[in-house]
Amino acid sequence: MTQNRRFILRRRPQGDPVPQDFELVEEDIPAPPPGGFTMRNVYCSLDPAQRGWMSDEESYMPPIPLGDAVRATCVGTVHASDNPDFPAGSWVMNLNAIEDYTAVEPGHFTAPVDVSLADSPSRFLSAMGAVGLTAYFGLTEVARPQKGETLCVSAAAGAVGSVVGQIGRIMGCRTIGIAGGPEKCRRLVEDYGYDVAIDYRGKDHDALRAELASAAPDGIDIVFENVGGQILEAEIFELAKKARIVLCGLISEYNAVEPHGLKNLWQVIVKEATLHGFLVMDYAPRFAEGGAQIAEWMQQGRMRIDEDVQHGIENSYDAFMRLFSGRNTGKLILKIG
Known part of the structure; x- marks a missing residue:
């Protein structure tokens, strides 16, 4: 790809979000910041909490600025890197946005992902996320x-x-x-x-x-x-x-x-x-513990985790609204990569 497609918040929704609240734009792919990397987002998590972040109200996360991409937890690969701990091609998870590429600053809340532990990298947004x-x-x-x-x-x-x-x-x-x-x-x-x-x-x-x-x-x-x-x-x-x-x-x-x-x-x-x-x-220091227990239960056949994977960043709005219509059949994920 030569451009970075971004799902932008243009205005704050009043009641149910409508397509006019958003815009899909194309920009240049960002370069890795000093000590950081550029991440190619493959899977983006769609969650009810994102609706709260679209409002200009006090919350545990700051509101998404107007004109910026809608915030989302993403799993993807390192596209280009200025950090030896995150080499190009490695899989990572980070709080990024619904966009093809994100410039990740050093020290950001970033975690490497061992894709060999799951049948799909999307599992790190559902069962192990x-x-x-x-x-x-x-x-x-x-x-x-x-x-x-x-x-x-x-x-x-x-x-x-x-x-x-x-x-x-x-x-x-x-x-x-x-x-x-x-x-x-x-x-x-x-x-x-x-x-x-x-x-x-x-x-x-x-x-x-x-x-x-x-x-x-x-x-x-x-x-x-x-x-x-x-x-x-x-x-x-x-x-x-x-x-x-x-x-x-x-x-x-x-x-x-x-x-x-x-x-x-x-x-x-x-x-x-x-x-x-x-x-x-609040339990971030213990995420590895919880993920390991869930993985064990899944391996034992004691737990089933369903995913509803929608495709294409151009379908971001329709995919997101599945959360509020009850159409989703499991953890809602948007695959854009």
Whole structure:
């Protein structure tokens, strides 16, 4: 390639992102910065958190500047290097952007990737990347499940939720998954081993709460929350005493002009529950440990990780919006290389 294609954020989305919020531009391929390298991005991770980074609001990451490429975790190869630790041709992972080439400064959050450890380099964005590690540390370190407890997971057929349910099963939990549509609910039980699947589509608050009460007559001990809104509200009413809520994501709120807002937060007091906001980056020093455990479970056939790989940087917008329409069938990844 002679040009660097970049998926640019032109304006901040209001509600659902629209194609006019973005632009695909071509620029010169950047040269390696002193002591750094130029990375050829092959796979880019598409995640709900990117919607938050598009807004001009305080977060754990600074907003994406207007006129800059949309930020993404990427796996790719070193195109040209001024750093002997990252020779040309070697595989690496870094927080870059949705673009063909990225100039990586020295000392950046960069990790070499041993592609021989996986059937595809994309696994370092799913099972052995942020998805698997979010599920692993969020459940094992924050929720600390005990054998026989009831675990409820929202967006349970999604990239993180499907892994959480499988880890919960391995640790001896009874698992309830909430997903949208009969096909996803089928996958929850048949592919990911959930004990109960609840389809939230077409159900109001009372109907959803009734299904949760039937599935967990003694209450829910652990909620691993990825959705928020009406689903979280129903779950809170069905908590067991001393329950733990791991607040990992709120995908139902990200495009909302008016956030739902919880109307029953007082139940957290009544049930003496805990609500823990969780960011996987806090466990960065232990990523190798979590990745090794997930790899072992996969090798033993105890865990299944699905990927939804879309192709072509020109399809960036359509691929990203799969996150919010529920069309993705696993960890959503864009292959651009």
